[in-house]
Amino acid sequence: MTTSAKPMVFFVDDDPLSNKFNTMLIRKIHPDVEIKTFTKAEDALADLREAKNQKPEVIFLDLNMPVMNGWDFMAEFKKIGLDIEVVVLTSSNDSSDKAKAEKNTQIKDYVVKPLTQNAFTSVVKKFFRSKDDE
Amino acid sequence: MWNFKKIVEEITHAGVTEAIAFEKQYRLKSMNLLCVIGILIISPYYIIFSMSGLWYPVLVVFLFHISFFIVIFLNYLKSYTAGNYLLIFGTNMGILGMSYFIGFDSGFHLYFMTGPLFIFWIFDLNQKKLIAYAIALELFFVVLVFLVKAYFVSPYSWKQVVGLDIYYLNMSFNLCLIFLLFYNYTKYYQLLTDSLVQKQENMETEVVKRIKSEEYTSKLFEDLSISYKNLEQFSYIVSHNVRSPLSNIKGFLSIYEANGHNTQNDQVIDSIKESAEHLDEIIMDLNVLLNAKNLLLENKRVVNLSEAIQNVGVSLAAEIQGSGAIIKEEFERDLNFVTIKTILHSILFNLFQNSIRHNKPDSYPEIIIKAKKTQEYTEIKISDNGSGIDLKKYNDRVFMLYHTFGEKTEGRGIGLFLVRSNVEMLGGRISIESKLNEGTTFIIQFKN
Numbered sequence: 001m002t003t004s005a006k007p008m009v010f011f012v013d014d015d016p017l018s019n020k021f022n023t024m025l026i027r028k029i030h031p032d033v034e035i036k037t038f039t040k041a042e043d044a045l046a047d048l049r050e051a052k053n054q055k056p057e058v059i060f061l062d063l064n065m066p067v068m069n070g071w072d073f074m075a076e077f078k079k080i081g082l083d084i085e086v087v088v089l090t091s092s093n094d095s096s097d098k099a100k101a102e103k104n105t106q107i108k109d110y111v112v113k114p115l116t117q118n119a120f121t122s123v124v125k126k127f128f129r130s131k132d133d134e
Numbered sequence: 135m136w137n138f139k140k141i142v143e144e145i146t147h148a149g150v151t152e153a154i155a156f157e158k159q160y161r162l163k164s165m166n167l168l169c170v171i172g173i174l175i176i177s178p179y180y181i182i183f184s185m186s187g188l189w190y191p192v193l194v195v196f197l198f199h200i201s202f203f204i205v206i207f208l209n210y211l212k213s214y215t216a217g218n219y220l221l222i223f224g225t226n227m228g229i230l231g232m233s234y235f236i237g238f239d240s241g242f243h244l245y246f247m248t249g250p251l252f253i254f255w256i257f258d259l260n261q262k263k264l265i266a267y268a269i270a271l272e273l274f275f276v277v278l279v280f281l282v283k284a285y286f287v288s289p290y291s292w293k294q295v296v297g298l299d300i301y302y303l304n305m306s307f308n309l310c311l312i313f314l315l316f317y318n319y320t321k322y323y324q325l326l327t328d329s330l331v332q333k334q335e336n337m338e339t340e341v342v343k344r345i346k347s348e349e350y351t352s353k354l355f356e357d358l359s360i361s362y363k364n365l366e367q368f369s370y371i372v373s374h375n376v377r378s379p380l381s382n383i384k385g386f387l388s389i390y391e392a393n394g395h396n397t398q399n400d401q402v403i404d405s406i407k408e409s410a411e412h413l414d415e416i417i418m419d420l421n422v423l424l425n426a427k428n429l430l431l432e433n434k435r436v437v438n439l440s441e442a443i444q445n446v447g448v449s450l451a452a453e454i455q456g457s458g459a460i461i462k463e464e465f466e467r468d469l470n471f472v473t474i475k476t477i478l479h480s481i482l483f484n485l486f487q488n489s490i491r492h493n494k495p496d497s498y499p500e501i502i503i504k505a506k507k508t509q510e511y512t513e514i515k516i517s518d519n520g521s522g523i524d525l526k527k528y529n530d531r532v533f534m535l536y537h538t539f540g541e542k543t544e545g546r547g548i549g550l551f552l553v554r555s556n557v558e559m560l561g562g563r564i565s566i567e568s569k570l571n572e573g574t575t576f577i578i579q580f581k582n
Binding site for chain 1: 370
């Protein structure tokens with residue numbers, strides 16, 4: 001992986017407005033971060049499976065999506081075997097969703113929408129630090 | 135002034151308590167009344183005998199009186215059986231004494247004829263032993279009468295009684311007693327019948343009350359569990375669906391620049407507008423779902439399934455014609471069952487619409503309705519030849535709100551959610567069988 005490439009984040013959310021907001025927010029606070037949005041979880045998986053594509057550092061994942069929901073995505077994502085941090089970004093403040101997310105070791109964080117500058121920075125900071133350590 | 139009626143009432147209530155059975159209460163009152171009548175009937179004899187100087191008979195009348203008072207007192211002490219025997223023994227002794235002193239032709243022995251009749255007044259019919267003893271006592275006195283008559287000579291003659299025909303006096307008193315006795319029996323059985331009828335009526339109303347309260351409780355429980363389920367659904371919708379556009383609005387507002395006037399701010403405002411519209415839409419859906427609960431207030435009645443299907447056909451006429459859909463009924467024409475009409479309509483409407491909308495390209499939708507009624511269930515099967523759903527993948531999500539499964543579906547994922555909610559409101563259950571590209575069958579079961 002080329003270090004010159006900009007760091008990248010994925011947003012997987014069926015709500016285009018939510019994706020739009022997230023993009024706008026990150027453009028504003030971290031203009032150097034590459035952003036890819038997917039309204040269908042299958043498309044995100046297809047992108048990840050493609051070997052030549054640049055891999056994201058963090059995937060922001062919505063849970064409540066039609067056809068393939070967040071949990072379906074996680075099951076498929078595990079099969080691909082990529083070491084990418086997943087952060088759940090959902091409008092649900094349902095405690096059962098939270099508990100389920102905590103059990104999943106691949107999910108590093110659970111953020112209730114809307115994403116804020118602080119929440120994003122704290123997530124990204126973790127990633128930057130680990131990058132610097134290498 | 136003392137109230138005569140009240141005193142008699144007080145005396146006749148001696149020993150009568152609520153604790154004893156109604157029949158026994160009445161019998162006790164009658165017995166006390168008999169004693170009072172006895173006291174009153176023999177009182178004139180004091181005057182008659184003393185005026186004639188017959189002092190032994192006066193003594194007998196006095197003992198007669200004393201025994202009546204003791205009977206009332208024993209009843210008052212609740213020694214009912216002792217009272218009963220004293221009454222029989224006392225009166226018989228008195229009659230025998232009187233007959234001995236002034237002769238058997240005085241008519242006092244007539245009371246021996248009425249005496250046994252009182253046994254059935256003062257005893258309970260199921261106190262067979264006591265009745266037998268009382269009859270034995272009576273027989274003993276009858277034997278005694280013969281013995282006294284045969285071996286003893288009366289010291290006085292009733293002819294000595296001043297200016298009165300004692301024989302007719304006794305006879306008329308005796309007739310009065312017999313009249314009283316039958317009057318009492320009639321009244322007693324009347325009261326007994328009334329009380330039994332009353333008891334039965336009370337029991338019937340009690341049973342009806344209990345059944346009603348049981349029905350009410352089970353209805354309440356049903357309503358409560360439906361309400362709880364609705365609340366759960368409501369909370370789910372709020373936490374998942376209402377929060378989504380709201381969080382968007384919140385987010386966009388956080389990046390809105392108050393002082394700037396640039397293209398980004400315009401975008402933010404547009405997006406907020408869009409989110410607000412989305413929110414409004416969801417709240418309208420919520421309204422539809424919550425309004426559906428009001429349908430439960432409607433009464434259940436007998437509905438003909440075929441008619442209900444035809445009504446839905448009328449409501450969906452435009453969509454049926456537009457798609458060229460065919461609806462086939464494959465069940466008995468006279469299949470009726472009890473349900474809430476409007477809710478059934480909503481269920482069939484949404485299922486038909488679902489079938490028409492999930493049609494396979496290049497084919498006309500065909501909806502086949504099968505139904506059967508068993509003792510326990512009315513089962514309705516609605517099959518289509520549509521695109522089907524991959525149940526292995528989406529089994530648990532078919533009936534969830536805002537879940538759609540096709541690429542080109544028109545629906546917003548509210549129909550099947552409403553269907554399940556409606557079926558459950560009617561106390562039924564719904565299941566789905568489907569194969570991708572082959573069609574879908576919904577199976578609904580209502581308890582009869």
